Amino acid sequence: MKLGQATIKDIAKALNVSTSTVSRALKDYPGISNETKKKVKDLAEHLNYRPNAVALSLRKSKSNTIGVIIPEVVHFFFSTVISGIEEVAFANGYNVVLCQTNERFSRELSSIETMLDNQIDGLLISYSKETEDFNHFKKLLDLNFPIVFFDRVPEIPNTVNVIVNDFQGAYDATKHLIDQGYKYIAHLAGPKNLTISKKRMEGYLAALTDHNLSINNDWIFHCPEGTKEESLDIIKSLYLKGGILPDGIFASNDIAAAGAMVALKELGYQIPSDIGIVGFSNWQFCSMIDPPLSTIAQPGFKMGEIATTLLLSCISNKNNSDAKGETVVLDTELLIRQSSVK
Amino acid sequence: MKLGQATIKDIAKALNVSTSTVSRALKDYPGISNETKKKVKDLAEHLNYRPNAVALSLRKSKSNTIGVIIPEVVHFFFSTVISGIEEVAFANGYNVVLCQTNERFSRELSSIETMLDNQIDGLLISYSKETEDFNHFKKLLDLNFPIVFFDRVPEIPNTVNVIVNDFQGAYDATKHLIDQGYKYIAHLAGPKNLTISKKRMEGYLAALTDHNLSINNDWIFHCPEGTKEESLDIIKSLYLKGGILPDGIFASNDIAAAGAMVALKELGYQIPSDIGIVGFSNWQFCSMIDPPLSTIAQPGFKMGEIATTLLLSCISNKNNSDAKGETVVLDTELLIRQSSVK
DNA sequence: AACCACATCGCAATCGTTTGCGGTGACGAT
DNA sequence: ATCGTCACCGCAAACGATTGCGATGTGGTT
Numbered sequence: 001m002k003l004g005q006a007t008i009k010d011i012a013k014a015l016n017v018s019t020s021t022v023s024r025a026l027k028d029y030p031g032i033s034n035e036t037k038k039k040v041k042d043l044a045e046h047l048n049y050r051p052n053a054v055a056l057s058l059r060k061s062k063s064n065t066i067g068v069i070i071p072e073v074v075h076f077f078f079s080t081v082i083s084g085i086e087e088v089a090f091a092n093g094y095n096v097v098l099c100q101t102n103e104r105f106s107r108e109l110s111s112i113e114t115m116l117d118n119q120i121d122g123l124l125i126s127y128s129k130e131t132e133d134f135n136h137f138k139k140l141l142d143l144n145f146p147i148v149f150f151d152r153v154p155e156i157p158n159t160v161n162v163i164v165n166d167f168q169g170a171y172d173a174t175k176h177l178i179d180q181g182y183k184y185i186a187h188l189a190g191p192k193n194l195t196i197s198k199k200r201m202e203g204y205l206a207a208l209t210d211h212n213l214s215i216n217n218d219w220i221f222h223c224p225e226g227t228k229e230e231s232l233d234i235i236k237s238l239y240l241k242g243g244i245l246p247d248g249i250f251a252s253n254d255i256a257a258a259g260a261m262v263a264l265k266e267l268g269y270q271i272p273s274d275i276g277i278v279g280f281s282n283w284q285f286c287s288m289i290d291p292p293l294s295t296i297a298q299p300g301f302k303m304g305e306i307a308t309t310l311l312l313s314c315i316s317n318k319n320n321s322d323a324k325g326e327t328v329v330l331d332t333e334l335l336i337r338q339s340s341v342k
Numbered sequence: 343m344k345l346g347q348a349t350i351k352d353i354a355k356a357l358n359v360s361t362s363t364v365s366r367a368l369k370d371y372p373g374i375s376n377e378t379k380k381k382v383k384d385l386a387e388h389l390n391y392r393p394n395a396v397a398l399s400l401r402k403s404k405s406n407t408i409g410v411i412i413p414e415v416v417h418f419f420f421s422t423v424i425s426g427i428e429e430v431a432f433a434n435g436y437n438v439v440l441c442q443t444n445e446r447f448s449r450e451l452s453s454i455e456t457m458l459d460n461q462i463d464g465l466l467i468s469y470s471k472e473t474e475d476f477n478h479f480k481k482l483l484d485l486n487f488p489i490v491f492f493d494r495v496p497e498i499p500n501t502v503n504v505i506v507n508d509f510q511g512a513y514d515a516t517k518h519l520i521d522q523g524y525k526y527i528a529h530l531a532g533p534k535n536l537t538i539s540k541k542r543m544e545g546y547l548a549a550l551t552d553h554n555l556s557i558n559n560d561w562i563f564h565c566p567e568g569t570k571e572e573s574l575d576i577i578k579s580l581y582l583k584g585g586i587l588p589d590g591i592f593a594s595n596d597i598a599a600a601g602a603m604v605a606l607k608e609l610g611y612q613i614p615s616d617i618g619i620v621g622f623s624n625w626q627f628c629s630m631i632d633p634p635l636s637t638i639a640q641p642g643f644k645m646g647e648i649a650t651t652l653l654l655s656c657i658s659n660k661n662n663s664d665a666k667g668e669t670v671v672l673d674t675e676l677l678i679r680q681s682s683v684k
Numbered sequence: 685a686a687c688c689a690c691a692t693c694g695c696a697a698t699c700g701t702t703t704g705c706g707g708t709g710a711c712g713a714t
Numbered sequence: 715a716t717c718g719t720c721a722c723c724g725c726a727a728a729c730g731a732t733t734g735c736g737a738t739g740t741g742g743t744t
Contacts, residue, residue, distance in 0.1 A: 053459040054399045055730035079415040098440045117395040258630040285627030288600040360724045397700035
């Protein structure tokens with residue numbers, strides 16, 4: 001009655017047939033006369049009949065809905081991932097329910113719970129900064145529940161993951177600075193417990209080592225917040241100390257890089273002539289700020305597409321559970337702008 | 343069986359009682375002995391029983407889910423609105439399903455359809471740029487289906503809307519430029535068919551008129567795309583023409599303002615000494631670019647909160663349909679940064 | 685006339701939960 | 715012994731759709 005939406009029963013009653021006949025007629029099952037099929041279809045069309053997805057979910061134990069857990073939508077990278085996810089999901093008849101955790105573990109837990117209550121068929125997850133325990137994932141994986149992790153992937157064996165090559169991206173960024181003649185390169189690192197932070201740090205360190213540059217631990221700063229203010233403060237206090245100072249900065253995210261740029265400009269340094277900077281992610285603002293910020297582009301849309309494709313195949317292969325893990329690594333791209341070109 | 347999730351039947355069977363008893367025991371209905379209640383609850387706890395939300399939706403014709411239709415998540419403003427929506431929805435036991443239309447009318451239609459198939463209880467909508475016909479909304483409104491429009495609201499009588507005071511915001515921005523001594527102010531307007539574009543234009547025009555400045559229609563440019571490149575091209579070709587040129591620009595969105603800044607800087611103009619610029623929305627990058635961009639801040643989070651609160655009350659008042667419209671207007675805030683201070 | 689084959693369709697169970705109504709048994713009162 | 719009053723609980727329908735199986739009727743064949 002709600003919305004005046006017609007049900008299969010209404011059609012059955014109006015045509016004096018059973019609901020089973022209506023159901024079969026609508027789906028062109030054999031054993032229904034063409035005459036009946038036509039009558040049913042015509043009336044269904046006329047009443048603008050649409051099957052009740054909730055009833056279908058209950059009956060089939062399949063909701064054609066996937067859940068997406070991300071830290072924040074305001075994060076440019078994640079918003080592009082979402083677009084990729086929606087594209088593939090919709091194209092395959094799947095719906096998407098989205099929850100942002102706001103980087104909180106508790107929200108991550110409760111979101112997953114309510115999604116499961118709603119019988120989602122699978123999960124796409126990029127976990128929160130607070131998440132250090134993966135038992136809530138393991139429990140589901142043990143039950144063979146389809147999950148694909150993207151970008152931020154847990155260290156659990158045999159999971160399906162989509163990531164970018166953070167090591168290589170960081171390496172490229174750092175090497176680029178070195179190639180430009182910068183010799184004392186600092187690093188603004190990400191939250192410690194994220195694998196992506198570690199990988200980026202490793203790439204940074206490897207590039208230094210490969211080019212015979214010494215590593216100065218005092219020039220590696222963790223930025224748990226990832227805000228502009230945080231890196232601004234860090235850079236200011238660093239450069240106000242005096243002594244030998246970095247002439248290059250590789251930041252593990254663009255926001256931190258932008259904060260550093262603001263700090264340096266306020267202190268009277270010239271970018272890129274005094275100091276070169278490279279960020280990570282390629283937020284929209286990178287090309288807008290002054291000087292435009294060199295950065296490592298992450299293929300967010302593509303990541304969303306691939307992760308969803310993998311998830312859908314997990315869902316359809318759920319029974320024959322060979323359950324072998326798989327990790328797709330996407331290439332990043334170094335975008336050279338003025339902030340790092342001497 | 344799926345997920346090993348226990349159902350009410352499992353509990354009933356294990357305890358040799360009927361499902362009705364289990365149901366009532368779990369909800370502390372009268373007419374069930376304390377002993378039985380305890381047994382049921384204990385077992386439910388032990389089996390980690392959680393009611394199947396799909397079955398509940400079917401039974402109660404209520405899904406405790408609201409749908410959100412927005413143009414794009416990458417849009418900073420909308421991503422903040424989403425956060426506000428989620429906050430209120432979760433706090434009231436509602437789930438959120440999100441669809442972005444990517445500014446396409448067809449996607450808007452299909453998203454709404456599938457959401458209705460999934461028995462959502464209400465809709466939060468900010469429609470696409472392509473949407474010029476509102477019949478798909480009217481049909482639902484006539485059926486008394488709960489809808490709240492936000493930011494981009496259609497011209498339909500008796501709807502519930504949450505908007506910002508675009509007129510006042512634009513007026514403030516323009517007046518600010520005038521107060522700073524800029525006299526020839528151009529306008530980068532938004533897509534023509536959006537009310538917000540009109541209102542902002544009106545605010546701009548009113549400010550000019552109130553201060554006895556002449557209106558030059560050649561200095562009003564519509565930016566249907568809203569991209570940086572678009573406004574960059576517009577501004578470049580304008581300033582390359584020569585003749586009398588604007589010394590101030592009010593852009594109806596920050597991206598357009600940023601594009602204009604890039605163009606002007608490339609042409610050798612100084613901001614703000616030669617030309618003052620004010621944008622609209624307060625994207626994150628506004629404080630990062632050089633010079634920092636003055637803009638009109640829109641309370642996105644608050645808008646999301648209020649829209650959701652209104653929607654939830656629409657949902658609970660659905661029966662007593664006094665169906666009177668309501669439009670909440672939120673104040674904007676002029677953020678003065680360097681781009682507009684002579 | 686009896687039988688079979690085939691086309692066409694309905695019954696009823698099912699998914700998990702809620703809920704109106706009726707049933708059962710114990711107990712005390714008459 | 716009969717009845718009424720509780721407390722406690724189960725039956726079955728309902729939400730909308732699907733589906734295995736059985737039922738019905740028609741026609742043709744022997």
